[in-house]
Amino acid sequence: MTDFPLTWLYAPGDRPAVVAKALVSGADVVVVDLEDAVAPGRKAYARAATAELLRDPQPVPVHVRVNALCGPWAEADLAAVAPAPGLSGLRLPKVSSASEVVRVARRALSAHGGVLPLYALLESALAVERAHAVAAAHPALRGIAIGETDLRADLGVRDDAGLDWSRSRVVVAARAAGLAPPAQSVHPDIRDLEGLAASCAHGRALGFLGRAAIHPRQLPVIERAYLPGEEEIEQAEAIVKAAATEQGAQALPDGRFVDAAVVAAAQRTLSLARRR
Template identity: 65%
Template sequence: MNRDHTAPPAGRGTTPPPTRPIPLTWLYAPGDRPGIVQKALTSGADVVIVDLEDAVAPDRRAYALDATADLLADPQPVPVHVRVHAPRDIPTLVSLPGLVALRVPKVTHPTDIGRIAELSQGLPLYPLLENALAVEHAYAIATAHPSVHGIALGEADLCADLGVRDDRGLDWPRSRIVVAARAAALPPPVQSVHPHVRDLDALAADCARGRAMGFLGRAAIHPRQLPVIERAYLPAPDEIAAAEKVVKAAESCHDGAFVLPDGRFVDAAVVTGARRVLALAARRS
C-alpha cells in the first residue's frame, strides 16, 4: 500500500480540502490548558498537537483527556492530532469529529502498533520512536499496519536512553528514520522540537540541517518558532527554478529517465522531488 502523501489524512467528521498545503509546522499545546489549545488553533500552525503526555502533570491527565474530548467534539479549523499518554486514552478520543490523527509515544516494537490500531479503529497513527530498540525497529514499525501514516523521533527520551551528550550523536538515528519512512512509502519525518524557544537563530540553523538530512517540517512548542520553521523549509528561488525545469521536461518526455540540457540526469524520483518543491513553493503565494 503506497502511503506517500503530503498532507494529513482527513479525520472523522472533517473533510479538509484536497489542496491543503504540505504541512511544515506542527505546534504542541498542553491538553490540560484549553485556552492555550484554542490559541494554538489560531496561531498559523499547519497542525496542532494536543499533548496528553509529557506536557501534562500526572495528576491533571484525567482532566486533560476530558478537556480535549470537549474541545474536539466539534470540527476544528486546522488538523488536530492528539499525543496520547496511554492506550486507555484512545476510546475516549477515537470518534471525535475534531480529531485527525493520534501520535503514539514510546513505541518500541511493531507488535505495539497492532493493539493501538485495533483501539483506534482506522484513525491515522504517528508512532514516536524514543529509545534505541525503537530506532532499530524503525522500518518494521513504519510498515506494521496500514493505519501508520508517519513516524518521528522523540529526541529528548532518545538522548537519555543513548546517553548522548552532543547533538551529533543523533545523526544516525535521524538518518535511520528518514530512510525507514521513505522505504515504507511514508512522508518524510518531521523534526523533533527545538527546546530553546528564545534562540531562534539556533532553531533556524538546526532546521536547515534537518532539511539537508531529509526531514520535512518541524514540531514546535511555542508560536514564535513557527515562522522560523516555515522559512527554513520553504525552497529558495533557485530550487524552485530548477524544479520547474525538471517538471516541465518530464511533462514533455515519455521516457522513464532523461537528461536535461544542462547535463543533469533525471528519473522518477527526481521528478517526484521536484513536484514536492513546487508544492511547497505554492505556500509563498
Template identity: 50%
Template sequence: MTIVALYVPSDRPERVVKALRSGADGVIVDLEDAVAPARKAVAREMLASLAGEIDAAAREGSVVAVQVRINARGSAWHDDDLAALRPLPASIGVRLSKTQSADDVVHVRQALPGRDVHALLETALAVERAFEIATSGAASISTGEADLRAELAVPEGEEGEAGLRWSRSRVVNAAAAAGLPAPLLSVYADVRDLDGLERSCREGARLGFGGRTAIHPRQLAVIRSVFTPTEAAVRRAEEIIARVGSAAGDGSGTVVLEDGTFLDVAMVRAAHRTLAAARR
C-alpha cells in the same frame, strides 16, 4: 503537507484555541509530557470540546491537521487516553508516544479503527525497529529525542546534533523505504535560541526531514523558513516536471537541462515533493 506542527497541552484549553489559529500546519494536543500526572484526567476531559474548537477555527479560515499525543502503551494512562479519543472525529489523528514495536501501532489502530496513527520513536530499540514500525500501518514515523538523547548519552542542545545524526538518518530512511512522508524533526527545547533552532533545522533538512514540531509559536516562522522551498527550488522543480514529462512523452525518457544536469523520470518524484511543500 505538514511542515511545522505545534504542541499544546490539552489541560490548557485557551492555548489550544490559540494554537489552532497560530498559522501552524498542524496542532498536536498533548496528553503526555506536557501534562502533569495529577492533571491527566482533566486533560482528557478537555478533549470533549476539541472538535468544536477545530470547527470554529476552520470557519475563521484556519484549517490545520490535528493530532492528540497519548501516553505510551503500558503506562497507567494509556487505556483512558484511548477511551477519551473514541468519541472524537476520525479526522483527529493519534500520536503514539514511546512506540517500541509494530505491535504497539497495531494495538492502537485496532482500538481506534479508521484513525491515523503517528508513531514517535524515542528509544534506541525503537530506532533499530524503525522500518518494522513504519510498515505496521503507521501514517508517519518521527523521532522523539529527549529520551533518546539520555539513552545514547548525547548532550543537550546543538552540541548533541552530531550524536543524533545516525538515528535521525535511520528514521528518515525507514520512512522513505515504507513510502511514508518525510519525518518531522523533534522539538528544539530552547524557545529563545532562534539562531540555534535555524541551524538545527538546516541540519535536519540536509538529512531529509520534511519539517519540525514546535513548542512555542515564536518558533514557527523559523521552521517554516528553512523547510519551505525557495522560489528558485520551485522553478527548478517545475522545469524538471515539464521537461522530463516531455521526454517521457516522446519516448526518450531522459533529458539534459541547460546547466548540464542529466535528468530522468525518477527525479519527478522529488520535484513533486518540492511543489507540495511550497504550497503550504
C-alpha cells in the same frame, strides 16, 4: 496548507486557553499533548477537556499525543479521544514495536468508525533499530518521528551530532515504508530562533520535512527554513517541464540526470512553493 505539513504545534491538554490560541496560530497541525506536558494529577482533566474540544470539527487538523502505550493512562486516553469527530490523528509516544501500532490501529478503527491516521514516535535505541518494522506495521500509520529528548538520554549522547545516525535511520525507514518524510523533533529553547533556523537547515539536509514546535514564535522560522528558494523552484519547474515532454530517464541541458524519483521530488518542491 499543502499535502506536506511543515509545522506541528504542541499545546498542553490541560490548558484549554493555550490550545485555543494554538488553533489560530497558523500551525499546519495542532498536537494536543496528554503526555509530557501534563502532570500526573492533571491527566484526567486534560483527557476530559480534550475530548470535549474534539466533539466538534476544528479549523485545522488536531492530533492528540496520548500517554505511553505501556503506561497506566493510555487506555483511558484512547477510550476518550479516539471516537471524537474532531480528531484528525493520534501520536503514539515511545513506540518500540510493530505490534503496538497494530493494536492501537485496530482499536482506533473500531472506535473512530474509519481509518484514523497514526504517527509513531521513536524514543529509544530499540525503537530506532526497529524503525522500518514500525513504519510498515499498518496502513493506518502515516508517519514516524524521533522523540529526541528521550533518545538522547537512552543513548547517552552528549553532542547533537551524535543523533545524526538515528535521524538518518528514521528518514530512510520512512521512505522505505512509503511514508512522508519525518518532521524534526522540537527545538526546546523557544528564545533561540537562530539556533532553531540552523537546526532546521541541518534537518532539511538530512531529509526531514517540517518540524514540531512548542511555541507559536517558532512557526515562521520553521516554515522559512523548509520552504524552497527561488533557485530550487526554478530547477523543479525545469525538471517537471522536461518530464512532461520526454519519457523515461534523461539528462537536462545542464547535465542533471532526471528519473521518476527526481521528478517526484521536484513536484513536492513545487507543492511546497505554493505556500510562499
